[in-house]
Amino acid sequence: QVQLVESGGGLVQPGGSLRLSCAASGSIFRIYDMGWYRQAPGKQRELVANITRDGITNYADSVKGRFTISRDNNKNTVYLQMNSLKPEDTTVYYCCMDLISTFGFTRRKYWGQGTQVTVSS
Numbered sequence: 001q002v003q004l005v006e007s008g009g010g011l012v013q014p015g016g017s018l019r020l021s022c023a024a025s026g027s028i029f030r031i032y033d034m035g036w037y038r039q040a041p042g043k044q045r046e047l048v049a050n051i052t053r054d055g056i057t058n059y060a061d062s063v064k065g066r067f068t069i070s071r072d073n074n075k076n077t078v079y080l081q082m083n084s085l086k087p088e089d090t091t092v093y094y095c096c097m098d099l100i101s102t103f104g105f106t107r108r109k110y111w112g113q114g115t116q117v118t119v120s121s
Helices: none
Strands: 002-007 009-013 018-026 028-039 046-051 057-059 067-072 078-083 091-101 107-111 114-119
Touching: 002 107, 018 028, 018 046, 018 067, 018 114, 028 067, 028 078, 046 067, 046 078, 057 067, 078 091
Parallel strands: 009 114
Antiparallel strands: 002 018, 018 078, 028 046, 028 091, 046 057, 067 078, 091 107, 091 114
């Protein structure tokens, strides 16, 4: 009853920029933390950035100063502005939202389908 849809991934050159978006829809009561994760082949999923409902942010050391996470609570949407992209940023990115659904009023994390980001010349 809750779905997260991601968009904005693609192919860019090193030093370029992308903006990822993730919009939640369905039976939503309230969304708490929103975040972006990434998972490279053969690696565990890692947190890239997180933002609380009040706008407090947290970033992985590898992306600090380059990525910016933001949210629009009215649109149930989280964004990730990715600047100065490096080849090491190449992987699949997943959005995640900690929320309460109106169906049963149960709080848990929901995940997007993943979007590919490729940084290459």
